[in-house]
Structures are given as C-alpha cells and as structure tokens.
Amino acid sequence: MSQAKIQETNLALDEEQVDAQEDKFLTFPLADEEYGIEIRHVTEIVGIQNITYLPDTPQYVRGVINLRGKVIPVIDVRLRFAMEEREYDDRTCVVVVNIEDSSVGLIVDSVSEVIDIPKSNIEPSPNIRNGKTSDFISGLGKVAEEVKILLNIQSLIYSSDLESAMAEIDCKYHGEDGNCGLSN
Secondary structure (H helix, E strand, O other): OOHHHHHHHHHHHHHHHHHHHOOEEEEEEEOOEEEEEEHHHEEEEEEOOOOEOOOOOOOOEEEEEEEOOEEEEEEEHHHHOOOOOOOOOOOOEEEEEEEOOEEEEEEEOOOOEEEEOOHHHEEOOOOOEOOEOOOOEEEEEEEOOEEEEEEOHHHHHOOHHHHHHHHHHHHHHHOOOOOOOOOO
16 A cells, blocks of 8 residues: 555544534533533543652642653643542542643543533533633533533643643653753
8 A cells, every 4th residue: 555545544534533523522521511522622531640749839730640650741620620628538549631642630520421512502611700711611511400610621721820730740751951941
C-alpha cells in the first residue's frame, strides 16, 4: 500500500473516531448539579491519586500526580468553581483530559455516565452576570427532564493564573535544564 493511501486511510479513521465521539459527554456530579464535558477531551478516568502539593499555585490547583511516569497537574473542579471543599473518598475521581497536547487531571466527586446530547438539545449559556455568560459554561444540555451544565474545558483549564502555574509545572518536571531558561 502506498504512503499516500495509508495517510488517507488514517485520516478517514480519525474522522470516524471524531464522528463517533460527537455529541457525547462524560457527566459527573458536583454538589447538587450534573456537569458534562465533551468525551473527545477525556483520555482516562482514575481513582484519586497521591497528590504532590506545589507551592505558589492557585488554591484549586491541588498539585501534580505521577500517572505511569507522566507528571500531570490536577485541578479540583469544586474549588475552581468556588464551591465548598469536600474530603476525597473512594468515589472521588481524576478525569484526565488532553487539551492542545497538554494533560490535566480534573478532580470530581464521582463520574456518572457518558450520554448523547445532540446539538439540537443544547441551549446557549444564559446571561447571568451583568449580561455576561460564565466563561466555564459552553451550554445547557436538555436530557429528559434534567439539565446538564456543559463545560467549556479550555476556559476551565486555561486562565492566566492557571497557565502560569502549568508553565512552571511543565518546566520543573519536563524542562531539560530545570531552570526554565532563567539565568542565575
């Protein structure tokens, strides 16, 4: 088989995988609400791990975990949303997501299920603060008689304070010289 034909076949397979993940959301509870994130961002779900605390990071950045040799920053979604902190238990999960080739763990109370929410059942985020929508909410998914709050994973993960913390983590654990290009 020619190289061009192999690339064409791989591209077709990638498109099929994207199509299979379209309209699918991993749902999880936080407090009394159900949230969802697009399944295409989820790489795995693991139980709560031993977390190494990192100083000088936002409170919701709990630290890093070592997941099969890869150091991954973890964010407590409850704290990110300014909710009351909850003690971790055997149902607490780390949902590992991949955004722009970066892995981040999201600590959630538990996971519920993967559900289909067609675009026709997704309402835009309401204007709730001075005519502005929450950056974290991409929409509201109508499922039977319930509403799932669908999250904008990029806004959840990428903010200026979190980006600088993640850059430090990346440099510290993945940088070649450990000084991140800073001179002494």
